[in-house]
Amino acid sequence: MAGGIDVSDELNPFLGWRAIRFCLEHLEVFKPQLRAILRASELGNVKLMFPMISGKAELVRALEVVDECKSELASAKIPFNAEMQIGAMIEIPSA
Known part of the structure; x- marks a missing residue:
């Protein structure tokens, strides 16, 4: 359960609904995190990787x-x- 969002029924969590897919489906979770990271970037060397x-x-x-x-x-x-700086990690074989 993440912030009232039940994710316990995922059959294959490594390939399923997590990471960026979860974030893009739940902008109410993702956007505050991004805003916090952006605000922190003013204070030091912060990089973001999806x-x-x-x-x-x-x-x-x-x-x-x-x-x-x-x-x-x-x-x-x-x-x-x-x-x-913003980057991405390609971890999925289908990418």
């Missing part, structure tokens, strides 16, 4: 969400490092 990317569409959507969070922080005049 885990278990299985294709271009997942990476593109994740980067769109990062851009949304950057816009929200900029609108609220909350400092962050707009040049924070």
